[in-house]
Amino acid sequence: MDKDNIIEQISQAVIDGDDAASAEKTRLALESGTDPLLILNTGLMAGAEVVGKRFEQGEYFLPELLLTARALKSAMEVIKPALLEQQSMGVGRVSGKIIVATIQTDIHDIGKNIVASLLTASGYDVTDMGVDVPLKIIVDKAEEIGADVIAVSCLLTTSMPYMKDLIELLKGRGVRSKYKVLVGGASVTKAWAESIGADGTASNAADAVVLVRSLLGSG
Amino acid sequence: MENYLELLDRANDGTYISEENWDLEKISATARRLVKKYHLEWDRSQVISHDPALADALFQAGFEMAVELGAYCRSTERIIKLRQDEIEDGLKRMRQSLVMGEGKDARTLVARRLGDDHPPLFFGGTPGTAVPERFFLANVISNVQEPLIDLATCGTLTEVDGRTVRTGHPMEIVATRRELEYMRTAIRQVGRPGMGMLAAQSSVSELGDLAAAQERYLRPCDSHLVPMLNELKMDFRNISRAVNSLEYGMINASLACVIVGGLGGGPAGSAVVNVASFIVANLTCLADYHILHPIHVRHVATSTREVLWVISSVGQAFARNAPAIIVADIYPKSGAGTKELLYEVAANAIVNSVSASHLEGCGSANGTLPNCSGLEARLMAEVGLAVFRMKMTLKEANDWALKLLPRYEHIFTQADGNPGLPFDQVYDVQQVHPLDFWQKMYAEVKTELKSEGLLL
Numbered sequence: 001m002d003k004d005n006i007i008e009q010i011s012q013a014v015i016d017g018d019d020a021a022s023a024e025k026t027r028l029a030l031e032s033g034t035d036p037l038l039i040l041n042t043g044l045m046a047g048a049e050v051v052g053k054r055f056e057q058g059e060y061f062l063p064e065l066l067l068t069a070r071a072l073k074s075a076m077e078v079i080k081p082a083l084l085e086q087q088s089m090g091v092g093r094v095s096g097k098i099i100v101a102t103i104q105t106d107i108h109d110i111g112k113n114i115v116a117s118l119l120t121a122s123g124y125d126v127t128d129m130g131v132d133v134p135l136k137i138i139v140d141k142a143e144e145i146g147a148d149v150i151a152v153s154c155l156l157t158t159s160m161p162y163m164k165d166l167i168e169l170l171k172g173r174g175v176r177s178k179y180k181v182l183v184g185g186a187s188v189t190k191a192w193a194e195s196i197g198a199d200g201t202a203s204n205a206a207d208a209v210v211l212v213r214s215l216l217g218s219g
Numbered sequence: 220m221e222n223y224l225e226l227l228d229r230a231n232d233g234t235y236i237s238e239e240n241w242d243l244e245k246i247s248a249t250a251r252r253l254v255k256k257y258h259l260e261w262d263r264s265q266v267i268s269h270d271p272a273l274a275d276a277l278f279q280a281g282f283e284m285a286v287e288l289g290a291y292c293r294s295t296e297r298i299i300k301l302r303q304d305e306i307e308d309g310l311k312r313m314r315q316s317l318v319m320g321e322g323k324d325a326r327t328l329v330a331r332r333l334g335d336d337h338p339p340l341f342f343g344g345t346p347g348t349a350v351p352e353r354f355f356l357a358n359v360i361s362n363v364q365e366p367l368i369d370l371a372t373c374g375t376l377t378e379v380d381g382r383t384v385r386t387g388h389p390m391e392i393v394a395t396r397r398e399l400e401y402m403r404t405a406i407r408q409v410g411r412p413g414m415g416m417l418a419a420q421s422s423v424s425e426l427g428d429l430a431a432a433q434e435r436y437l438r439p440c441d442s443h444l445v446p447m448l449n450e451l452k453m454d455f456r457n458i459s460r461a462v463n464s465l466e467y468g469m470i471n472a473s474l475a476c477v478i479v480g481g482l483g484g485g486p487a488g489s490a491v492v493n494v495a496s497f498i499v500a501n502l503t504c505l506a507d508y509h510i511l512h513p514i515h516v517r518h519v520a521t522s523t524r525e526v527l528w529v530i531s532s533v534g535q536a537f538a539r540n541a542p543a544i545i546v547a548d549i550y551p552k553s554g555a556g557t558k559e560l561l562y563e564v565a566a567n568a569i570v571n572s573v574s575a576s577h578l579e580g581c582g583s584a585n586g587t588l589p590n591c592s593g594l595e596a597r598l599m600a601e602v603g604l605a606v607f608r609m610k611m612t613l614k615e616a617n618d619w620a621l622k623l624l625p626r627y628e629h630i631f632t633q634a635d636g637n638p639g640l641p642f643d644q645v646y647d648v649q650q651v652h653p654l655d656f657w658q659k660m661y662a663e664v665k666t667e668l669k670s671e672g673l674l675l
Contacts, residue, residue: 061484062516063247070243105386105424107293107456110449110478110516156423157349157377158386158394186519187349187587204517 003034007043010075014047017067022075036082040123044075048121055118056206062114069117095122096148096216101129101138104162108155111185114205115151122209124216135166142179148216151182151208160187164196180215184208220305220502223465226458233289233297241291241298242482246450249288250488253280261486266524266620267531267570269613274535277487281494281536282306288495290447290503293454301502309501313543317507319370319415319470321440324406326369326415328508330542331575333535338607339572342417342546342579343596344372347586350642352378354589355398357648359405361593363414364651367600372417372579373402374589387424395419395427399436416441417472417579425459432467442470445504450475450482450492453503461505470507472546473500479525480516486525486532489513493533497543508544511576518631519585520552522563527570527620534574535613547571549580549599552630554590554639556657559627561664564595565673566623568602573616578603583639590639592646594653594661601665605674622671 006029013021022044029039051068054060100116102109109131116128127145129138142150150170152163163183170176180199183192193201199215202208220226236245253259257276268274289301315330329337343362350358355376363371376394377384384394398421406414419437422428431437445460447453464471475496477483483492493513500506513529514521521530530547537543549571551563560583571578580599583591606616630637642648645657653661669675 058480058517061488062478062481063243063251063484066239066243066247070239105388107448107454110481114516156386157375158384158388158391158421158423161383161385186585189587 006032006034007038010039010043011047011050014044014068014071014075015050017064017071019071019074022071023078026075026078030079030082036079036086039079040083044072045121045123048072052118052121052206062110065114065117069120072120095124096212097125097127097145098149098151098212099127099129099138099142099145099147100151100153101133102131103152103154103159103166104134105132106154106156106159107131111155111205112153115153115184115208118205118209119212122213124212135162135169138166139169139173139175143175147179149180149182149212151184153183153185154188155186157187160185160192163198167197182208182211223461223505226299226503229299230292230295230297230453230458233292233295233299235297236291238291238293238296242450245288246482246492247484249284250483250491253284253491254484254487256280259487259491261525261528263524265617266527266624267573267613267617268528268535269617271539274532274539277490277532278494278536278540280491282498284491284495285498288451290499291452293448293452299453299503301499305502306498310498310541313501313541314507315542317470317544319440319442320413321438322413324411324413324415325440328544328577330544331538331577332542333538333575333613334610335575339577339603340369341367341577341596341600341603342370342372343368343593343600345374345582345586345591346372346417346420346548346579347550347582348374348589348591349377350374350589352376352380354643354648356401356405357646357651358589358592358642359401360409360651361642361646362596363405363411364409365593365597365600367604368596370415370417371402371406373398373420374591375421375423384421387426391422391424391427392430394421395431396436399431417443419443425456425463428460429463432463432469437469439468440470442472442507444474444510445471445506446474447496447500447504449478451496451499457504464505471505472508472510473497473504473506474510474512475500477513477529478516479513479529486528490529490532493529494536497537508546510548510579511545512548512550514550518552519550520563521548521550522552522567522627523631524624527566530576531570531574534571534576538575545576546579547574547576548582549578550582550585552585553627553637554584554588555592555595555642555645556590556640556660557637558660558664559630559637560595560639561598561661562623562626564599565602565664565668566620566627568599569606569611569616569619572603572606573611573613584636588638589641592642592653592657594645594657598661598665601675602668602673609674619673
């Protein structure tokens with residue numbers, strides 16, 4: 001099998017948001033002995049980067065982004081065992097683990113979904129907990145999976161205080177220092193994020209990825 | 220649907236679908252297919268389409284989406300199916316006129332057509348904006364004291380007596396009632412006690428809404444929001460708001476903040492979703508009127524080229540095919556004390572007014588900061604009325620919008636936006652009048668627009 005060609009096909013499947021094709025091509029590439037890191041970086045991530053750029057330029061919209069995230073997810077399920085095996089042998093690394101959620105009482109999730117998709121597309125292991133997620137459940141999940149980052153969002157101004165409560169809960173449990181806590185949403189400002197002791201905020205999804213990279217290193 | 224509560228049965232018994240599949244396989248896929256089927260296209264170089272065939276095709280596409288999809292209940296993850304005859308009946312029953320307020324201050328909203336003989340009405344206030352309690356009353360007064368403002372609305376209180384208000388928390392009840400007390404005080408103080416209101420804005424869950432349904436707060440002649448979630452979704456919280464109006468009789472304003480660039484895709488797909496949302500909201504929100512508030516996926520503002528096109532196209536689609544009472548919201552990116560805000564408001568007011576809507580605003584600074592005042596609401600009303608008086612055509616309005624856009628579009632690429640200043644730095648809060656520099660800026664822009672031919 002032509003290695004370049006299969007990598008290109010994987011990339012294209014991600015760009016097309018074709019989850020069945022991305023999983024199948026990834027499986028074929030692995031079976032033919034292609035390095036999983038090459039599949040990840042040159043195939044999957046390169047495709048995701050194209051979509052991310054097109055989204056930022058206003059050429060692609062949310063559906064394309066969500067379909068790409070779905071295609072990446074299905075390919076990652078195929079490739080993950082091989083990557084973990086390499087990692088245990090000291091080759092490469094699986095990127096940071098990030099929990100994203102819309103905070104307790106808020107149900108707005110479009111912004112959160114965009115951030116989750118772009119973070120996934122950047123190679124992070126993203127656990128999207130959905131909307132209106134109780135603080136306790138967020139912290140329990142972070143502890144369970146050993147998250148590096150907890151990223152919470154909200155649109156409603158009156159749900160913003162729950163972000164502060166989340167940080168207080170982490171402090172109360174004595175685990176605050178284990179996590180980078182990022183807050184976001186239409187009404188969240190840098191000053192407010194600092195005032196509640198968050199580790200950062202970003203004004204858009206692309207900047208959120210840059211922020212995570214600066215905190216954790218490349219995806 | 221004869222009985223609204225039947226909606227709850229359908230929400231419980233409907234077909235199960237995960238939310239992700241609803242978003243992608245229903246909303247996105249259907250929007251994409253209908254855009255192709257009806258050859259809907261957004262021409263980047265234009266802000267307002269004057270092609271009646273496009274407006275009609277858009278309406279048909281939105282109708283088809285409503286019939287095909289119905290709505291999604293997020294609480295049960297089930298589809299609320301709506302039959303075609305119910306949807307058609309909902310369209311037929313749309314209010315053609317609606318009295319808001321009481322006595323001499325009452326106003327009648329009508330379902331406007333393109334080039335209608337009835338002028339648009341104006342809701343003045345700062346919907347969706349968190350306004351500090353210390354100048355909340357003055358901020359409302361700054362809007363309702365404007366003679367051209369017909370109806371009142373407001374921002375939300377996020378602190379009451381120094382206590383933080385949290386969604387779904389007992390303080391939400393306190394905040395919503397306090398907001399209504401300020402609203403009633405404001406309209407009394409300016410001598411317009413019967414002015415109709417779109418209020419209970421501090422009720423972000425259903426709690427405040429329930430607490431405000433009393434004559435002392437929100438009267439039956441006032442309206443409250445019954446929102447839909449993105450896209451074509453309801454949940455039990457929002458259904459509770461509609462149920463709350465059943466016996467009491469408050470006026471229901473449906474609110475679908477369709478995201479342009481969101482699940483519907485680009486402007487054309489988003490317009491289809493918006494048309495479908497209104498058609499569905501006739502039944503799911505028991506809508507007496509509809510708030511037209513598409514927002515830009517990145518910039519939020521209603522003043523971007525894409526969103527202006529959607530506002531106009533959706534307005535035209537209904538005006539030509541099923542006239543409805545539509546109130547188009549103005550949410551500019553810039554904040555008070557900036558010239559760009561005034562240009563954004565002017566562009567939005569022209570587009571909204573010429574496209575058969577009534578107007579509401581302004582959620583200046585994207586509603587993220589209390590950087591909003593009654594002065595921009597005054598300009599909104601002046602410009603909206605000028606469009607009516609001039610009998611402005613769609614083509615002329617397009618030219619105006621194209622002329623105004625270059626005066627503010629740079630703010631969309633500015634790193635920190637263009638937030639301007641808080642209300643208390645652009646108004647004398649005691650006397651409730653604009654500070655000199657803000658008044659002067661407004662006068663300059665008004666003179667400029669007049670010199671260019673706007674009948675202000």
